Amino acid sequence: MVGTFRPRRLASAALLGALALGLAACGGEYPNSTFNHNTDFNADIDALWDKLLFWGTIVFVGVEAALVYTIFRFRRRPGGATPKQVHGNTALEITWTAIPAVILIFIAIPTVRTIFKTQAKAAPDALQVEVIGHQWWWEFKYPQLGITTANELYLPNGRTVNFQLKTVDVLHSFWIPQMGGKRDLISNRTNYLWFTPNKDLPTSAWNGFCxxxxxxxxxxMKFRLYTVTPAEFDQWAAHQKQPAIFPAVAAPPAAPVPSGVAPVPSGTGAAPMLLASAQGAMPADTGMAAAAPAPVPVWAFPREKLEKEFAYTIPTAKIPVSERFDESLLAKGDAARGKDLYNKSSCIGCHAIAGTPFNMAAVGPNLTHVGTRYTIAGGLYPNDAKHLAYWIKNAPALKPGSLMPTLGKGLTDPKTKMVVNVGGLTDADIADIVAYLQALK
Ligand code: HEC
Ligand SMILES: [Cu+2]
Known part of the structure; x- marks a missing residue:
């Protein structure tokens, strides 16, 4: 009955609950926080935020204090007479108009200053990066270096980077919360955004989003940013700007594996990045093997660091049981046959692999050094043999709407509703192509 209902007790329990919930938000890490000084851009925005919070707090406390005072001081008392009615108080009205105006000036000046600073042209010696939005992945070009890559962006710490933001289809928006942004990619025009990653940052990885x-x-439609030291960036760039080197020279004769130490499984993407080409492989695909200089060894973001930082973002693939790939085939993938198959398949109509003739399409990501990337499909899946295989077999099943079609023989393409027959790939074919793609370091 009414006697058991205690609104006060309920209210205090609710308040306690809300407080606990609020406090819970104070724990843990914030991989996508913008409140940091990782770049000049974020430091400026953060300084503005602090000013707003400061003035906002003063206004809040002042207004609430006046309100609470009024409520208690002038509350209705039993038998009390009607209080004195006041209409208009010129001095008071001038004061409460003037104070907000002054506060607004304190907010407006730094705000306008920050807008002008962040909208200005980047320093002329900035590293230029073209960001091209595609449904649903990111293309990154470094015009000064002649590099085209996808979904994974490398930047040197301490150097200003000037992004030229474009889209080939619909609107997208480029955002790396820990660094700066977000700024739209708009059809038929170029937007600009620049920032300077803090020169003291360690080699780190960050999340990017559309x-x-x-x-x-x-x-x-996600991506990764790796901020690295200038020396690491130079190494990365020197490797990336050379064409694909295939066949990569096999690893030196297998050193006896110390007992108890498991060999690195192939196809996990965990193979050491400094490989093959470091040992003097001839760039068989450049057509001038004899004259070509020794290839630059691979440098890629240290994987150990990545796994630590991204353990919570790499999603486990959701693959329909009816379309399972015969994973036992992956160990038998033949990269040379895979290359052949790749060049005879539809792949070349959409992708590019620099250094191999007829591979110059730009509908899909550039695959020249796809083996050096840690993720595929817009940061959605880890770049390992299993995910590559499932991806090639049926990309739209792994990524709704994907513009890469279903290629597995006998499967039904969700968009065209047609069964893939002519040009369709068997699991064995795909295993070979996967071996080839993984060799493209
Ligand atoms: C009709 C065009 C088209 C064809 C044909 C095609 N692809 Fe793709 N591919 C794409 C697009 C578009 C994406 C990006 C999809 C996304 O992430 O949303 C993609 C993504 C990929 C990726 C992931 C790359 C990355 O860095 O994210 C790989 C690997 C790949 N394709 C391999 C292949 C292979 C191998 C073939 C041939 C057997 C092939 N593709 C045929 C359009 C195509
Ligand atoms: Cu988008």
Whole structure:
């Protein structure tokens, strides 16, 4: 009955619950926080935020204090007479108009200053990076270096980078919360955004996102940023700008594996990045093997660091049981046959592999050094043999709406509703192609 209902007790329990919930938000890490000084851009925004919070707090406390005082001081008392009615108080009205005006000036000046600073042209010696939005992945070009890559961006710490933001289809928005942004990619025009990663940052990895709804896989349009030392960046760039080197020279004769130490399984993507080409491979695909200089060894972001930082973002693939790939075939993948198959398949109509003739399409990501990347499909899946195989077999099943079609023989393409027969790939074919792609370091 009414006697058991205690609104006060309920209210205090609710308050306690809300407080606990609020406090819980103070724990843990914030991989996508913008409140940091990793770049000049974020430091400026953070300084503005602090000013707003400061003035906002003063206004809040002042207004609430006046309100609470008024409520108690002038509350209705039993038998009390009607209080004195006041209409207009010129001095008071001038004061409460003037104070907000002054506060607004304190906020407006730094705000406008920050807007002008961040909208100005980047320093002329900035590293130029073209960012091209695609449904649903990111293309990154370094015009000064002649590099084209996808979904994984490398930047040297301490150097200003000037992004030229473009899209080939619909609107997207480029955002790396820990670094700066977000800024839209707009059809038929170029937007600019620049920032300087703090020169003291360690070699680190960051999340990037598309922040403008762009279709069914908008939420799957992510990317990674690696901020590295200038020396590491130079190594990375020197390797990336050379054409694909295939066949990569096999690893030196297998050293006896110390007992108890498991060999690195092939196809996990965990193979050491400094490989093959470091040992003097001839660039068989350049057509001038004899004259070509020794290839630059691979340098890629240290994987150990990545796993530590990204353990929580790499999603486990959701693969329908009816379309399982025969994973036992992956160990038998023949890269040379895979290369042949690749060049005879539809792949060349959409992808590019520098250094191999007829591979110059730009519908899909550039695959020249796909083996050096840690993720595929807009940061959605780890770049390992299993995910590559499932991806090639049926990309739209792994990423809704994907513009890469279903290629597994006998499967039904969700878009065209047609069964893939002519040009379809068997699991064995795919295993070979996967071996080839993984060799493209
Ligand atoms: C009709 C065009 C088209 C064809 C044909 C095609 N692809 Fe793709 N591919 C794409 C697109 C578009 C993407 C990006 C999809 C996304 O992430 O949303 C992609 C992504 C990929 C990726 C992931 C790359 C990365 O860095 O994210 C790989 C690997 C790949 N394709 C391999 C192949 C292979 C191998 C073939 C041939 C057997 C092939 N593709 C045929 C369009 C195509
Ligand atoms: Cu997008």
């Amino acid at each position: 922040a403008e709804f762009c279709g069914p896989s908008h939420a799957n």
